[in-house]
Amino acid sequence: MDYQQERKNPPALPRPTNGRAKPTPVPTISDETASTVGAPGTEQRASTRDLSTVELLKEISAEVGHLVQKQIALAKTELKADLKAEATMVGGFGIAALGFAATANLLLVTAVLALAQVMSGWKAGLLVSGVVLLVAAAVAGIAWNRRVRSPLARTQRTLREDVEWTKERLT
Secondary structure (H helix, E strand, O other): OOHHHHHHOOOOOOOOOOOOOOOOOOOOOOOOOOOOOOOOOOOOOOOHHHOOHHHHHHHHHHHHHHHHHHHHHHHHHHHHHHHHHHHHHHHHHHHHHHHHHHHHHHHHHHHHHHHOOOOOHHHHHHHHHHHHHHHHHHHHHHHHHOOOOOOOHHHHHHHHHHHHHHHHHHO
């Protein structure tokens, strides 16, 4: 394939499937019909057996470069598809979290109405609100105790060691 033609009509990359369908097969090159990649200034050859060692190395390096470009393009395509799938998942979890919050509110209202049968409504509301506030304060206290007290401690320690090591080597 001519290099200019390949730039105008690049071969289709296999599309990521995300487990939904079989990927398209990648064409293979047989040893007898291998040709140069099509870089500018190279001609089509019937066989790699006719090439000198230098020409073979040039062809291999050109094909490796071409393969790296294709792999990078495939990785970009796959990353975009994966990010889209992850964004969809995060959106679904957001909707589920709203549903859980609404359910928790409705259960708290139900508890207030049930207690209102035994005591006055405002006392029942105050009691349920106080219990929820105590639970929230306990969770906040536990979360606060789990905070990072010295951020990047290991990195800071290794940087100090590296600086000391460099100073020792330079003196």
